Amino acid sequence: MSTTTITPPSAAVLEEARERFDALAKPLGSLGRLEELGAWVASCQGVCPPKPLDRVRAVIPAGDHGVTTRGVASYPREITVAMVHTLVAGKAGMSALAAQHNVPVRVLDISVDADLEGLPADVTSHKLGRGCGSIDVEDAMTRAQTEEALAVGARIVAEELEQGAQLLIIGDLGIGNTTPSAALVAALTGSSAAVVTGRGAGLDDEGLSRKTAVVEKALARTTGVTDPVDRLAALGSPDMAVAVGMMLAAAAARLPVLLDGVISVAEALVAASIDPDVVAWMQAGHRSPEPASGIALDSLGLAPILDLGMRLGEGTGAMTALPVLRSGVAVLRDMALLADLMPAE
16 A cells, blocks of 8 residues: 655646746647646646656566466567567667657566576566466465555666656566456456456457456456455456556656556556556557557546557557657746747837
């Protein structure tokens, strides 16, 4: 559970930023959501104009999921291991985008079902175990394991703050992770399995039917579980719990978070069930085609910056949205005031 009080971004600075946008050399509101985003960054930083977003950090918790044995994924779980190595090598989709936008990417083996070798020590420095329970028949974790994962998330945020992080992108990596995401969104919004469950990485109709049945069983098995940490233990995974802990710790430390796709917004929904004040420190980078994504975003009250049909994960949607957020900061900082252009009387 969150043990640190989360205070909101500065309302006074938010209003100052809005007033500055209105005073810029442009028609009122003519920059649309760029104005909203720039003002949000200013309010998170507590200063207007805001500082340039030149110290963005990206962290990708990786883990495997017991439900992969139920045929809910298009790819075998061995792909998780391969993708950890690909990210470390700087050759993943997230790597290409992050290099374009000058953002360091840190992939962490939280619960990959393998003993990873030949990688930098930091990759496995927070490993909690190998895989987790299949949520249709058992809890993914014990409550104690879940609380440990939340604490690990807080420690990771402390490490990122030591590196000067101004904004945090939290990605995801793990074959089968859209299934626990769908289950968590359904449990937290009262939606049915059929409504929240999508095709993930490209399931056919038969695969979608299997996946939906797994989510239905998971929801039926956990009927009556209302404590947010117990729910996360029952339906989540260690890597997802670490991400939830990161979101809560980031908000408590006044570090804004740019969310990614369906896994990220499901984790955000869990974080909000633990402490609703966390949402003020979040922006949604994009909307995933997975149905649970839109349902979660609506429940959180977050409007996605982009809607490009992206469903790769890893943090790629958030990374693609980052230049838009930076643009809102740039115009608030560097655009002329209308009063400065008017001739002196």
